[in-house]
Amino acid sequence: MKKTHPLFTALALCLAVTLTSCATKKDRYAGVDGDFVSGVPLPDRQDGAAFLGGNVSRGQFQPVQFGFDAYDVSSSEMPKVQTVAQAMKSSKNDIIIAGFTDERGTEEYNRGLGERRALAVREALIRQGINGGRIQTVSFGEEMPVDSGGGEAAWAANRRAEFGVIR
Amino acid sequence: MTIRAIVILLVTVVLCPPAFAEDSSVITVRKDNRISITITPLGGSSGGAVTQTLQNDLDLSGWFQTVSDARASFTIGGTAEGGSLQGRVTDSRGSVVLSKKYSGDDRSTAHQFADDIVETLTGHKGIATTKIAFVATGSGAKEIYLADYDGKNSRRLTSDRAISVAPSLGPGARYLAYTGYQSGYPDVYLIDISSGARQRVIDAPGTNSGAAISPDGGQIALTMSKDGNPELYVTGLRGGGARRLTRTSGVESSPTWSPDGRELIYSSDNGGSPQLYRIGAGGGSGRLIPTGHNYCTDPCWSPDGKKLAFTVRSGGFSIAIMDIGGGGARIVASGQNPVWGRDSRHIIFSSGSNLILLDVPTGRTTTIVSGLGKATEPTWSF
Numbered sequence: 001m002k003k004t005h006p007l008f009t010a011l012a013l014c015l016a017v018t019l020t021s022c023a024t025k026k027d028r029y030a031g032v033d034g035d036f037v038s039g040v041p042l043p044d045r046q047d048g049a050a051f052l053g054g055n056v057s058r059g060q061f062q063p064v065q066f067g068f069d070a071y072d073v074s075s076s077e078m079p080k081v082q083t084v085a086q087a088m089k090s091s092k093n094d095i096i097i098a099g100f101t102d103e104r105g106t107e108e109y110n111r112g113l114g115e116r117r118a119l120a121v122r123e124a125l126i127r128q129g130i131n132g133g134r135i136q137t138v139s140f141g142e143e144m145p146v147d148s149g150g151g152e153a154a155w156a157a158n159r160r161a162e163f164g165v166i167r
Numbered sequence: 168m169t170i171r172a173i174v175i176l177l178v179t180v181v182l183c184p185p186a187f188a189e190d191s192s193v194i195t196v197r198k199d200n201r202i203s204i205t206i207t208p209l210g211g212s213s214g215g216a217v218t219q220t221l222q223n224d225l226d227l228s229g230w231f232q233t234v235s236d237a238r239a240s241f242t243i244g245g246t247a248e249g250g251s252l253q254g255r256v257t258d259s260r261g262s263v264v265l266s267k268k269y270s271g272d273d274r275s276t277a278h279q280f281a282d283d284i285v286e287t288l289t290g291h292k293g294i295a296t297t298k299i300a301f302v303a304t305g306s307g308a309k310e311i312y313l314a315d316y317d318g319k320n321s322r323r324l325t326s327d328r329a330i331s332v333a334p335s336l337g338p339g340a341r342y343l344a345y346t347g348y349q350s351g352y353p354d355v356y357l358i359d360i361s362s363g364a365r366q367r368v369i370d371a372p373g374t375n376s377g378a379a380i381s382p383d384g385g386q387i388a389l390t391m392s393k394d395g396n397p398e399l400y401v402t403g404l405r406g407g408g409a410r411r412l413t414r415t416s417g418v419e420s421s422p423t424w425s426p427d428g429r430e431l432i433y434s435s436d437n438g439g440s441p442q443l444y445r446i447g448a449g450g451g452s453g454r455l456i457p458t459g460h461n462y463c464t465d466p467c468w469s470p471d472g473k474k475l476a477f478t479v480r481s482g483g484f485s486i487a488i489m490d491i492g493g494g495g496a497r498i499v500a501s502g503q504n505p506v507w508g509r510d511s512r513h514i515i516f517s518s519g520s521n522l523i524l525l526d527v528p529t530g531r532t533t534t535i536v537s538g539l540g541k542a543t544e545p546t547w548s549f
Contacts, residue, residue, distance in 0.1 A: 039395030039396055040395050041372075041393060041394045041395050042371075042372035042373045042392065042393050042394075042395060043372060044372060045352065045370075045372050049351075050350060050351020050352065051351055051352075052351055053351050069436075069440065071418075104480075105464070105480075106464040106465050106478050106480075106484065106503050106504065107332065107333075107504070107543065107544060108332075108333055108376065108377045108390075108420050108421045108464070108465065108544070109418070109420050109421065109434060109436075109441055109464040109465075111332075111333075111346075111353065111374060111376045111377070111390075111420070112374075112376070112377070112390055112397045112418035112419065112420040113418055113436070114374075115373060115374040115390075115392045115397045115418070116396070116397055116417070116418045119373075119392060119395060119396060119397075132395075136372060136373070137372075137373050137374070137392065138351070138352050138353070138373065138374060139353065139373075139374040139376075139392075140330070140348075143309075143330055
């Protein structure tokens, strides 16, 4: 690699400082196009590893539950995430997180919301020190409710993210 | 006062009568502005079948009122036989305003004739030759169906027994894009309607859904989560060159294209509950569209570019319509997932287990799909 001229370095620094202060004045966010730097990109899919497939074991961990129209992982749900993080630290198995919603949204929005819930749990696992490359996500929206009865209790049960362990 | 000034004063008084004079002389007559027509049963061996479809098409179009022939402004007739239809429209003086030959099956020739009648007499595009697609559970799983705009002639396109949802018909119903779960993940598939050839076009990691084929048929806008959050992307029709449009921490979904393909309107919950935003197809920042409603999803941009239909939630789900240029949204029906017809006059939406056709100016509704299990998520070709 060529050595950089000190003057050039100084100029670049000046420019960087100017740009930064400009951006700070315009808005407080740090994204490339203005507002948000998203989470860790998803890893490539693994051949044959699908949440509902035969090589994924489901139900090994408790699902994370969510509030109405919400995708944040509440502090009361965090122990579930920590349990999964511990298990992943002592195992080489990767996981798939599947997000689900209740039936009270429109269908396509619910597919997005389910995915956002799965990604929120993934982010929580990454914050617990798990490599994001080990975690896939999928959304089923309002499909496959655990309780199709309707009513508050059923809806609350259906707003969830489930863990599948890839064998 | 000069003569010139007097003339100007006189002209002003004559041309601009005081407003109250006009108001006080208004006689309220509920005038039906539909065009009066009469349909003479068509001749030929297929005459009966074609006449029936034609009557239904012209009735559903909303533009016409069928009257006795003496009072009709236009008379519709012709002959249908052996896969061909010779159609004719004459005005009240007997002059021919439309005379054309069509070939195809009885329904198809009737639909073509109906659209030509609408266009000739009103200057607007008809909907009779358009197609719809939707999701229905009649076979026991969510599968994609294709039908004529009136719900007839329906056939099941998929039989995967996976979850098949979110269909989008491209222009002329040449292609249909939809979300299929047969790989275990939501991927976007593209079906060539005439050949039946199907190809998986978008299978990025995570969730790929809500595909909307652009008005020129060359691009797909959709939600993808491959970069770690559900965001809007635009890709080629076969999935190549994904270009990211949004960057938020929320959920972007259900993009709809402007008629010129330069902009998109979509739903985003980045501000809390889902609201509608407008963005350039090349990117930029999404601008909030104020609707006065707290939960707005499934926007659909009318083909004339002027109106927006969408779903609002307030207790149950309702269909709202508003002018793109601004102004309040008005609720026109209860139901969800409205889509515009190419006449920018009708919408189709789901309600209960059925699909409903609504003529927006008159408020008239017609159930077009029922008995196929639960029918949802309609899409309507231009």
